[in-house]
Amino acid sequence: MRTGQTPVHRYLPxxxxxxxxxxxxxxxxxxxxxxxxxxxxxxxxxxxEQDRTTKVVLRP
Known part of the structure; x- marks a missing residue:
């Protein structure tokens, strides 16, 4: 098995x-x-509370 970092900058835009x-x-x-x-x-x-919290969006 191999792992590596995701090329985020390539796909993000x-x-x-x-x-x-x-x-x-x-x-x-x-x-x-x-x-x-x-x-x-x-x-x-x-x-x-990882079983019920997937992503928290903070708004100013």
Whole structure:
């Protein structure tokens, strides 16, 4: 078995454009939306409640 780093910079611009164009729906990835002030709680949830927290989006 071999592993390696993903070439993120190679694919990110195209993937971002597909998300912006609505061709890829990412809603299933995000489990929580929180304010920036709730950031510490979001980090705690991600670290301690991995069975129900997939991605926390912080909004300013």
């Amino acid at each position: 195209k993937l971002l454009q597909l998300v912006q164009d609505g061709k890829i729906d990412t809603r299933f990835l995000i489990s929580h939306h929180m304010s920036l002030e709730e950031g510490p709680e979001g980090y705690r949830m991600f670290a301690e």
